[in-house]
Amino acid sequence: MKPKVAFYWCASCGGCEEAVVDLDEEILNVVNAVDIVFWPVALDFKRRDVEAMPDGSILASFINGAIRNSEQREMAETLRAKSQVVVAFGSCAQLGGIPGLANLFDAKEILQEVYGDGVRPQMVHRENGHSLSLPEFFDTVLALDRVIGVDYYLPGCPPTPKIIAGALHALLGADLPPKGAVLAPDHALCEQCPRKDTRPEKLVLKEFKRPHQMIADQQTCLLAQGLACLGPGTRAGCEALCPQGNMPCTGCFGPTSRVRDFGAKALSAIASVIDGNTEAEIARALDAVPDPAGTFYRYSLPSSLLGRRRMG
């Protein structure tokens, strides 16, 4: 009997689902090797199908997206019970991801922004003795491991085909990686970057630039050119996709194992290259970093030490 696997999405954009399809021919090997028992995006299964499965009968569930409402939490809990292994797939499940930036606000502010003073969705709708209810919309977006136990993490927004294939092989192989492992190399992205030899040993910058303000040279280290590239503080694994596309790394692979708070560490790396010894000089250099929370916690606000903006 082939091992059973499930794919599910929570608060996500669909990019992680796309990434699975992007496996190309490799997807056929996957399909041959496993039995996909649940994948709402691609195949017609219902929640009750999963609920009917015996506990532990699924080998691995790959869950992408953050948790931002009660339905997602329930589905995560159900899949946890049915699965031997749960993999947090992609930045949102691992760290909270882009949807996690909603933690700079609360539910009330978000509903006000979206609906204004117009008609609000009704939480419960009754019709002819039947009732339908909407899931509860949380104030705070959570990474997957804040609601269920997670065995492995696949970083990336989205994880690259190579990272996904590597993880599948590891999980289907005889030697399982240690529990809690992030299935990507544990060193900084710069080491994988083709521009790394042009990154000066000691780098100092009078000012940063934003990507739309310049045409970056194709070969030189982007940080050395004044772009706030987060490569020095980001985990390797993507093979420097963004620098290869002439854009600075924004940190989607998250921290290495030695770092607890990605944003605080990335902030430190960027601050350390500022050439300035007075408040005024430093402020000038920081003009091109107008949104530090969105820059340093772009993918990781919910898993940061503070987790969210203070409410109320």
Place this chain on the structure above:
Amino acid sequence: MPEAFEPKIVAFFCNWCTYLAADLAGTSRIKYAPNARVVRVMCSGRVDPQFVMDAFAKGADGVLIGGCHPGDCHYQEGNYKALRRVELLKRLLRQMGVEEERFRLEWISAAEGERVKIVIDDMVEKLRALGPRVPARRQEVA
């Protein structure tokens, strides 16, 4: 009458200046508010922004970093390093809803025992006015 709110301050003091100043304040019997928990670090430049986040996450009402005056750092550049980080960190903390009175960097030389008192007393007073800080994690719903 409810008891006066006693703010908790985590104070990272550098080994060569501010920590000695706090020591001097003690031996000179200068009285200052007992609210600061002093953590000695070798240099203000050693204060990783993660330490600051951790202190706030664990319930500190304020974080104070004390280092040598510009030009006086035992390691030449450490206090400038601290200043660059702090300037960026202040902006980030503002976005996270942490009021600016809660996070402070001060240059205090080994001879300035009196200044330790002035800074800590002033910070305690401002934090009292702000009231206790609820760590964000405790505000989570799930």
